[in-house]
Amino acid sequence: MRFRPLFGWVLLVTAAGAATAAPTAVANASDGRIRVQLMARNAVTLSSEVAARIASLSMQEGSSFKRGQALVEFDCSSYRAQLRKAQAALEAATQLAKVNAQLAQLNSTGALEVAQAQGKAKEAAAEASYVQTIVDKCVISAPFNGRVARRIAAAHQYVNQGSPILDIVDSGALEVRMLVPSKWLSTLKLGSRFSVAVDELGASFPARIERLGAQIDPVSQSILAVGVIDGNASSLLPGMSGWASFK
Template identity: 65%
Template sequence: MWQANRFFVVAALGLLSQGAIAASPAAAPATDGRIRAQLMSRAAVTISSELPAKIARLPLEEGAAFSKGQTLVEFDCSTYRAQMNKAQASLDAAQQLVKVNTRLAELNSIGALELTQAQGKAKESAAELSYMRSTVQKCVIVAPFAGRVAKRTAAPYQYLNTGMAVMDIVDSGPLELRMLVPSRWLAWLKPGQRFTVQVDELGRSFPASIVRLGARIDPVSQSIAASGRIEAQDAALLPGMSGWATFAVPK
């Protein structure tokens, strides 16, 4: 019985010591000035349908580059355009009725009520036309910035309901480095601080600098978010890559 208890105590102490070793990097992070960092786009957006319609044209494949204002998605909106033309015709008729009733009111041939009703109908038709124009404008989705297609989740001729995703796009501008640094580094780490980052996927190092620091310290990990930017433009750098950021920590 004593041997069994002794084995249990030794095993438990062994597990505790292993846990302490595993936790030691978190308890004292970045003692050598090295921090894990990840490359991320400054803007990553999911393009979704704003109306129920069938995709008429989806010109870009995954990985394709596009410029700001370029068409990303075009929907088949023949029904919505027909409704817009109908609203335009209703507005034209309502405005003509207002003109006629205004003239008749000047001749005292109709009362003020008939004129007011005609004017109200014209305003209603104008609002309907404005709504349909806004709807038709959603039939074409253009790029909000220059970038690349990260993922396509829909296909040409597919019918989409409102809110369904079409594609994910990322900004093609300079990538940002996101990392968590020890909060004690705030004594010397400021925007503009230079460092180097070695990207694992490329096996190369790049000069970089801090562009901003987070606004809140995590009380559990005693860390704060930091964003940096690689100073060199390199087409080989892609969002999602990661590596080690190395800082010169003051003694």
């Protein structure tokens, strides 16, 4: 299969890892080449969900980790103290509700007192559950297997809620993203094979189209195409770029 587009298109990548197409002709690609960008399937910034001091942060740039591994731990002694207080209040409210229910059976208390005690027990349960969710956020675990791209915070540093701590990327197969002319859709299909010449390595890798974009850019008359590298490509890193050849 041979493609002869009129133009090649640049792929711009935002800091969050999202791909954005720019309708800018960069070269005469009549030889069937398109500019590509290699990207991780998942690239996220881990942020603090609590305001606390970082107790443990051993990960450095380039460090590898497994899914579920603890990456960041916060000093949440004050939150845990609040949780114990809330749990004690829940236990007391639950016992009071039970006593009032028993007294009601003996006609020693009214329905209002029973309802109030049950309401306080539910309120205490909600408070304990709320504080528990805060304590659960005192450890940030890895959402996937990957590597640390950038460390923003440091151990013993106090961070506010929402403060970024680590940029991480998926260590799985990289995606090859490119913008191709929409006229290619008549021949470019899922599974179409091509080669990727990576600038940084001076080497080429076999690849195939995995999926196509959902809509055509009406200005540039281009569409996103995403491929994957076939075989072992451990030398490739997110952010590398090069040329895809469909010759």
